[in-house]
Structures are given as structure tokens and as C-alpha cells.
Amino acid sequence: MNTDNKSLKKELDRMLELYKKLEFDQKLNQNINQLKKLADKQEKLSEESKQADQQPGVENKQLNKQQGGDKQNDKQKAGDDKQKAGDEKPGEKQSQAAENKEKTDRLEQQQKT
Structure with missing residues (x-):
């Protein structure tokens, strides 16, 4: 009787060890499938992003035009304010132009990402 026990x-x-192994394998397979789905989704989004960058749609063009117009208005307002104040220095105009160009480049870079 003791040997039977x-x-x-x-x-x-x-059986318990086999059950634990089975549970682990199932969870592992679920995680693998989930990772595959996420990789496919990421690849799809990457392709869409590349296509959007290569062929900007009407909405992107309108947004770029609007933002470009806003930038021009902001630059002109800033220049008008300085002329009214009469405190613009000769080298300041060039440094402001360089600064504005850097800001424009950063905004364009952000739009691409």
C-alpha cells in the first residue's frame, strides 16, 4: 500500500510538472503571436508613413501652406514691432533671420516625424 501511495x-x-510546462508553452505562444501582430502593425504604419512623406496629401499641403503663412505673418509682425521701437541694430537682423530659419527647420523636421 505504501508503494502505491x-x-x-x-x-x-x-502530471503537475507537465501541466506547468504546458501553461508556460501556451503563454509563450500567446506572447509570440502578439509580438508578430505588433511587428506587422509597426511595419504597416512605417509603410504608410513613408508613402505620406513621398506623396503628401491635400491636407498636408494645406497645413504646410497655413503654417508657412503663419510663419511669415509672425516674422513680419516681429519686424514691424522692432521698427516701431527703433531699437534694431545692424547685426541683429541677420541673427534674427538665422534664428528664424533654425526654428522653421525644426518645425519642418517635426512635421516629417
Whole structure:
């Protein structure tokens, strides 16, 4: 009787280990499938982004025009304010132009990403 209990206990331990292994394998497969789906989704989004960069749609063109117009208006307003104040220095205009160009470049870079 004692040997039957020992063999039964061994069999139950073995089954428990197999069950744990099965659970682990199922979770592993679920994670693998989820990662594959996410990789496919990321690839699709990457392709859409490349296409949008190569062929900007009407909405992108309108947005760029609007933002470009806003930039021009802002530059002109800033220049008008300085002329009214009469405190513009000769080298200041060039440094402001360079600064505005840097800001414009940064905004364009942000739009691409």
C-alpha cells in the first residue's frame, strides 16, 4: 500500500510538472503571436508613413501652406514691432533671420516625424 501511495504521488508530481510546462508553452505562444501582430502593425504604419512623406496629401499641403503663412505673418509682425521701437541694430537682423530659419527647420523636421 505504501508503494502505491509513493507511485501515485510521483505520478501526480509528474502530471503537475507537465501541466506547468504546458501553461508556460501556451503563454509563450500567446506572447509570440502578439509580438508578430505588433511587428506587422509597426511595419504597416512605417509603410504608410513613408508613402505620406513621398506623396503628401491635400491636407498636408494645406497645413504646410497655413503654417508657412503663419510663419511669415509672425516674422513680419516681429519686424514691424522692432521698427516701431527703433531699437534694431545692424547685426541683429541677420541673427534674427538665422534664428528664424533654425526654428522653421525644426518645425519642418517635426512635421516629417
